[in-house]
Amino acid sequence: MESIKEFKKGMDFTAKTFAGLEDALAAELTELGADDVKVIKRGATFRGDEALMYKVNYLSRLAVRILKPIGVFDVKDDNQLYDKVRKINWMDVFKLNQTFSVDANLFYSELDHSHYASLKTKDAIVDQFREATGKRPWVNVENPDIYVDVHISHNVCTISLDSSGESLHRRGYRIVADKAPINEVLAAGMINLAGWKGDSDFYDPMCGSGTIPMEAAMLAMNIPAAYYREKFAFMNWEGYNEELWKKVKEEANDLMGETDCRIFASDRSDKAVAFAKRNLKHAGLHKDIEIKVAYFDSVKPENGGMLIMNPPYGIRMEERGELRDLYKGIGNVLKQNFAGCEAWVISPNFDTAKFIGLRPSKKITLYNGPVETRFLKFEVYEGTKRYGDNPDEKSFSREKREFRKKDDSRGSDGPRRESSKRDYKSGRDESRDSRDNRSEGRIRDLDKDKETNQGSRDGRHEGRRRDYDERRGDSDSENRREVIEKRSKDFDRHMESLRRFTKSDTKRPVKRKPGGRKRISGKDSSKEDKNNDAVKD
Numbered sequence: 429m430e431s432i433k434e435f436k437k438g439m440d441f442t443a444k445t446f447a448g449l450e451d452a453l454a455a456e457l458t459e460l461g462a463d464d465v466k467v468i469k470r471g472a473t474f475r476g477d478e479a480l481m482y483k484v485n486y487l488s489r490l491a492v493r494i495l496k497p498i499g500v501f502d503v504k505d506d507n508q509l510y511d512k513v514r515k516i517n518w519m520d521v522f523k524l525n526q527t528f529s530v531d532a533n534l535f536y537s538e539l540d541h542s543h544y545a546s547l548k549t550k551d552a553i554v555d556q557f558r559e560a561t562g563k564r565p566w567v568n569v570e571n572p573d574i575y576v577d578v579h580i581s582h583n584v585c586t587i588s589l590d591s592s593g594e595s596l597h598r599r600g601y602r603i604v605a606d607k608a609p610i611n612e613v614l615a616a617g618m619i620n621l622a623g624w625k626g627d628s629d630f631y632d633p634m635c636g637s638g639t640i641p642m643e644a645a646m647l648a649m650n651i652p653a654a655y656y657r658e659k660f661a662f663m664n665w666e667g668y669n670e671e672l673w674k675k676v677k678e679e680a681n682d683l684m685g686e687t688d689c690r691i692f693a694s695d696r697s698d699k700a701v702a703f704a705k706r707n708l709k710h711a712g713l714h715k716d717i718e719i720k721v722a723y724f725d726s727v728k729p730e731n732g733g734m735l736i737m738n739p740p741y742g743i744r745m746e747e748r749g750e751l752r753d754l755y756k757g758i759g760n761v762l763k764q765n766f767a768g769c770e771a772w773v774i775s776p777n778f779d780t781a782k783f784i785g786l787r788p789s790k791k792i793t794l795y796n797g798p799v800e801t802r803f804l805k806f807e808v809y810e811g812t813k814r815y816g817d818n819p820d821e822k823s824f825s826r827e828k829r830e831f832r833k834k835d836d837s838r839g840s841d842g843p844r845r846e847s848s849k850r851d852y853k854s855g856r857d858e859s860r861d862s863r864d865n866r867s868e869g870r871i872r873d874l875d876k877d878k879e880t881n882q883g884s885r886d887g888r889h890e891g892r893r894r895d896y897d898e899r900r901g902d903s904d905s906e907n908r909r910e911v912i913e914k915r916s917k918d919f920d921r922h923m924e925s926l927r928r929f930t931k932s933d934t935k936r937p938v939k940r941k942p943g944g945r946k947r948i949s950g951k952d953s954s955k956e957d958k959n960n961d962a963v964k965d
């Protein structure tokens with residue numbers, strides 16, 4: 429029999445992560461004291477002792493799981509897999525009364541069904557126990573004691589024990605989640621790649637259930653990634669050293685501290701913010717993160733800082749147009765409110781990101797599960813220039829100005845717009861319904877846009893328009909009116925789709941009656957975990 433003791437001597441490990449985070453993970457492992465760290469696809473291998481295995485499980489923000497290989501062999505078919513798995517001494521690994529599960533992944537292998545490879549591995553383990561004891565250990569897919577990992581690549585099979593068990597993204601702090609929560613490891617990875625270390629104010633103005641700001645707060649205060657988590661698979665292993673585990677934890681916990689930086693989280697959805705608050709309270713971080721219901725365009729940093737945001741993805745085709753409007757809005761707000769900040773946006777593909785209209789100074793490809801994303805850096809400063817994705821979009825602000833001029837002069841739907849403007853400026857009239865508030869927000873955007881365009885920064889636009897007018901001459905005025913009318917219609921369509929988009933799932937904050945309470949219906953954490961699995965490792 430191949431004994432696992434041979435492998436224990438070496439103490440090789442594999443840490444798995446998301447594609448795009450491998451180098452950051454390798455650097456993190458080195459910092460945690462790992463030796464011989466090597467980057468591999470979606471992970472890194474390293475060497476270390478048992479204490480390091482505990483430490484990496486407890487502290488790594490970027491690893492999804494830590495595997496400990498116990499057998500490596502060539503394999504060409506299912507029968508060979510069965511025979512070679514059976515040669516590993518499984519009774520050194522776990523006891524008859526413990527449950528286990530097998531997870532197989534195949535890459536470039538002559539075996540073609542990962543499910544069948546799992547079954548063969550399970551059979552080999554069960555048969556070995558049965559032959560030796562007359563009894564068999566049971567499989568438990570949901571909550572096993574022992575997690576066996578089978579990785580076959582180019583016909584080389586590595587059998588590992590998964591020391592983490594449940595994926596390490598399950599930090600234990602998120603008890604409820606609104607739509608599309610980002611994976612915790614990905615959120616930590618984004619903060620890491622952005623280079624934020626708790627040294628400036630931090631903003632997530634589309635915070636949803638609060639994952640990104642919570643990861644930021646934990647990083648800033650040195651709270652171990654798995655501080656809120658209680659279970660790891662290694663605790664069920666033969667020879668688990670509880671004293672050593674406690675020592676590793678205590679040493680890490682002693683390094684926790686406070687932070688001087690301020691962390692701001694907001695979202696337009698009161699439901700999302702309510703969920704985020706519950707998560708913050710659960711984690712005891714409610715005093716460390718300043719959270720409120722707010723539209724992105726009302727967030728304005730006072731002291732610069734870092735912004736990391738995860739806007740809606742909108743993968744469905746019919747959402748594309750609406751997403752384009754949303755991302756254009758993001759570009760405008762970054763330019764107007766976030767001068768002096770470093771902004772990072774994760775978005776589903778580069779086309780969408782282009783609508784932001786600002787030139788990214790860095791583009792990183794990251795995978796959110798199967799979804800390829802771009803993590804884009806924008807350094808926003810006074811006078812940041814837009815770049816257009818097509819000539820029409822370049823002149824979009826001008827169109828708006830022309831549209832508004834025309835609109836003002838002919839007075840069509842003027843009163844509604846005027847009163848919205850007044851309401852916004854006085855900051856009163858909360859009796860309006862949320863729909864009006866939304867259009868008010870959009871009108872406010874237009875006003876800002878108009879102001880911006882009239883400012884010195886955009887003097888070049890005015891210059892361009894003068895040139896344009898002179899070139900065309902008066903004889904073209906008829907033509908021009910038609911163009912403007914067409915643009916006005918386009919702009920109406922643009923506004924309508926923006927209204928539809930913002931109407932979809934959220935409301936402007938409404939003022940509650942004193943003592944009034946709103947029921948919050950949350951998912952239970954197990955449900956949330958399952959949802960989250962769709963984008964997990």
Ligand SMILES: C[S@@+](CC[C@H](N)C(=O)[O-])C[C@H]1O[C@@H](n2cnc3c(N)ncnc32)[C@H](O)[C@@H]1O
Binds near residue numbers: 606
């Ligand atoms: C993909 S979710 C963010 C998920 C979040 N990172 C998490 O882990 O839970 C996108 C969020 O953007 C919010 N959002 C969309 N448009 C917004 C706007 N204009 N202002 C503020 N929040 C907005 C949505 O309400 C939603 O919660």
